[in-house]
Amino acid sequence: MLRLSKLTDYAVVVLVRLARAEGAGPMQTSPGIAAASGIPEPTVAKVLKLLAGAGLVVSQRGARGGYRLTRPLAAVPVAEVIAAIDGPIALAACVDGAEGACSTETLCPVRGRWDPVNAAIETALHAISLADMEQASIPPAFRVPVPAPSPWPAV
Amino acid sequence: MLRLSKLTDYAVVVLVRLARAEGAGPMQTSPGIAAASGIPEPTVAKVLKLLAGAGLVVSQRGARGGYRLTRPLAAVPVAEVIAAIDGPIALAACVDGAEGACSTETLCPVRGRWDPVNAAIETALHAISLADMEQASIPPAFRVPVPAPSPWPAV
DNA sequence: GCAATCAGGACCCAACCGGTCCCGATTGTC
DNA sequence: GACAATCGGGACCGGTTGGGTCCTGATTGC
Numbered sequence A, B: 001m002l003r004l005s006k007l008t009d010y011a012v013v014v015l016v017r018l019a020r021a022e023g024a025g026p027m028q029t030s031p032g033i034a035a036a037s038g039i040p041e042p043t044v045a046k047v048l049k050l051l052a053g054a055g056l057v058v059s060q061r062g063a064r065g066g067y068r069l070t071r072p073l074a075a076v077p078v079a080e081v082i083a084a085i086d087g088p089i090a091l092a093a094c095v096d097g098a099e100g101a102c103s104t105e106t107l108c109p110v111r112g113r114w115d116p117v118n119a120a121i122e123t124a125l126h127a128i129s130l131a132d133m134e135q136a137s138i139p140p141a142f143r144v145p146v147p148a149p150s151p152w153p154a155v
Numbered sequence C: 001g002c003a004a005t006c007a008g009g010a011c012c013c014a015a016c017c018g019g020t021c022c023c024g025a026t027t028g029t030c
Numbered sequence D: 001g002a003c004a005a006t007c008g009g010g011a012c013c014g015g016t017t018g019g020g021t022c023c024t025g026a027t028t029g030c
Helices: A006-020 A030-037 A041-053 A078-086 A115-126 A130-135 B006-020 B030-037 B041-053 B078-086 B115-126 B130-135
Strands: A057-060 A066-069 B057-060 B066-069
Touching: A006 A030, A006 A041, A006 A066, A006 A078, A006 A130, A030 A041, A030 A066, A041 A057, A041 A066, A041 A078, A078 A115, A078 A130, A115 B115, A115 B130, A130 B115, B006 B030, B006 B041, B006 B066, B006 B078, B006 B130, B030 B041, B030 B066, B041 B057, B041 B066, B041 B078, B078 B115, B078 B130
Parallel strands: none
Antiparallel strands: A057 A066, B057 B066
16 A cells, blocks of 8 residues: 555544634744644654645744745645655655666666656645645546545545 | 655566566466566566465466466556555554554553554545556546646556 | 763674575476 | 475564654743
8 A cells, every 4th residue: 555654544534624723813822733633743843844844834932923825725735745845746666766776777678657646646636735635525637537436434 | 754665666667567468478478487587587476476476467388378367457447456475454563463563552541543554544545556557647536636736657 | 060962983794785596387399 | 206496474673654742932911
């Protein structure tokens, strides 16, 4: 199965939480989100730092500081969240990046051939926003051809 | 980044190798493929066992035995290869499957919300065959909307 | 000045995965 | 009929990775 880091799941939870708390004050603190979401505080802090680094949230230091969304959920493709937490979206096969170190390089007939796969996945992940995930709905373009055996649970 | 197991990459290499060796005898042996591909023999054997279990190759035991493809590469979506090696395609967040064990269950606002994402990825991976990967070409449906910065290298 | 909060990094431990090995079952060949 | 080649299935181990925690410093409102 495609391993998605657990931190990325937390990131989605945190972002949805931030969106729902809009209006309940200008900023949400890291401990506050942790308490509201049930995720351990240091982990929430780590996630928020990563999201801030990617520009998905803005931070305010000092007393009365905290975090705030920079965009509505509908404008945040899940691809960006994954990229913020896990790095660039790519099915990593030759992991280490040491191209020359791969002894089978000259024989390997599919070196670099994962690129089309990565591109397709990236496209798919760009078409789904956090708002879509929140409602568990799918953009019309992807509704039909899926061989999905069971429908996702209703909201 | 989305971690794809290295075994899956090996599987693609092995399958392409099998396809190219068609006609060079009815069956290809595990040691033979290992020698031709530069992948350690025990690893090739493990990959082939998994592929045989998934029905992507057929095996013949005994002397003069070996493996053979069951379909042309064009009829093998990469999704099936990934499923054969890594198990069902799913971005696993709550990994352990112990649903009740997740303490944040009642608070977690996105439980089960990865389903649309998984469906989209599954669709994308079903649209790409090993033949596509071999040529590093992309099905027309996916050529346009990709925000790809650089084109994939020509074959 | 003080307290609250974010920023950044160091660190540890458990889980997972790649890789190897062994033994049994099957089947063509001499 | 014995032998050799090959697959099938499982056990096993070491390295790597990622989740999670903690500490220290910088910033800012009260």
